[in-house]
Amino acid sequence: MKNVLFGLTLFILTATWSYAQKSTIEKEIIQLSMDKWQWMADKDIEKLTPLFHPNAKFVHMSGTWTTARELEIIETGSIWYKKADVKDTAVEIVGNTAVVWNRITLTAEVRGNDVVTEFTVTEVYQKEGSDWKMLALTFSSVRDTHEIQK
Template sequence: MKKVLILLIITLISTPWLYAQSPVEQEIKKLSMDKWQWMADKDVAKLENLFDDKAKFVHMSGSWKKERELEIIETGSIWYKNAEVHDTAIEVSGNTAVVWNRITLTAFVRGNDVENEFTVTEVYQKQGDDWKMLVFTFSSVRDTHEIEH
């Protein structure tokens, strides 16, 4: 019994370390979360700086490049009102980072508020001192979908 209790205590103490994020992962996670707020605020100046000039965007209604995404956000033809992030996984390899966010997105589209469950894939590349988004893809999922860590 004593061994089981000690093992349980060690497991509980060490579990947070298994999920600890590196400084780069923390930086990428903050950038990803900031991006959701910038989209809600329609802050195209900050988004223009974040999006690489060759970035691609994939949505339920189509795919396009940076200029069109910024136009959509600025005009409010899609207003990303709120992204409730339920789970995030980040993998970094060299100067590339991939982020998966499982979200419930509330958006104003074609005159209506809509709510959808997505897993959003974001690909970032370190360019000089800045991270630039190269890919932003929405995948429609059920609310029971889980991101494998």
């Protein structure tokens, strides 16, 4: 009986610890994603450069491009991500990879015109050492009633 109780207690403690760890990683990734939106709005290339993996891809409504091109677009303001109003977020962690889905209303300036668009944005991050690196960022245009299934 003691062995059963000991085993059950150990299982509960391990499960609780595992859940807390995952929850902490999810919180870290969500915060990083939120910070990224602010850095994009601020055109803060110094903070974005180490976040974006050199081989990352960025998929927009008008094309797909590299990290260098995305940083150039942000720095020059040819697309100015003024504000990302995040409505919903989901995160999946698989090993050292994190996938984030944000449903956002994006206010941006594109070619001198303000536009407001509903998107679900998919972000893929990979842990390299102690840092997370963004491998992909994809904008999918959606209706404002779109929901992220969790």
